[in-house]
Amino acid sequence: MTEAAKKLEKEGDIAADFLEELLDIADLDGDIDMDVDGDRAAVEIVGGNLDHLVGRDGDVLDALQELTRLAVYRETGERSRLMLDVAGFRAARRTELVAIAESAIEKVRAGEPSVALDVMTPFERKVVHDAVAEGGLMSSSDGTEPHRYVVIHAAVQ
Numbered sequence: 001m002t003e004a005a006k007k008l009e010k011e012g013d014i015a016a017d018f019l020e021e022l023l024d025i026a027d028l029d030g031d032i033d034m035d036v037d038g039d040r041a042a043v044e045i046v047g048g049n050l051d052h053l054v055g056r057d058g059d060v061l062d063a064l065q066e067l068t069r070l071a072v073y074r075e076t077g078e079r080s081r082l083m084l085d086v087a088g089f090r091a092a093r094r095t096e097l098v099a100i101a102e103s104a105i106e107k108v109r110a111g112e113p114s115v116a117l118d119v120m121t122p123f124e125r126k127v128v129h130d131a132v133a134e135g136g137l138m139s140s141s142d143g144t145e146p147h148r149y150v151v152i153h154a155a156v157q
Helices: 003-025 056-076 089-109 122-134
Strands: 031-037 040-046 083-086 114-119 138-142 149-153
Touching: 003 031, 003 040, 003 056, 056 083, 056 089, 083 089, 089 114, 089 122, 089 149, 122 138, 122 149
Parallel strands: 040 083
Antiparallel strands: 031 040, 114 149, 138 149
């Protein structure tokens, strides 16, 4: 196992310990799944009724992810890019975002000079940027937080 993989695994372990303690304090049922997804640790809370840990449009999940990253930082002294999911919310949203991006890509390929999407979180914009790059087009993030959105353009020839 590489040093980078060991570091990510340690981040996942720290995050899992933090989240298990949080679930115990809140008296919530849930299991913790850990993985390494590319260059980041990925942790998911599964099982039970966890909708309140997601919140409206993932707001609570985003806050919980930041708290978990802070817990990792407290232990390691290094900033974490850990990705947290609860009950598959992010996975489902990723699928939805790829479909939105593909629809916009088709509009640009059909001749529209650019297509602006709705306001998105950093996670959502990253998913769209990746899908657009995979589709061979260009994209940019415009606006200012918390009102940033993705604009898809034809690739520069």
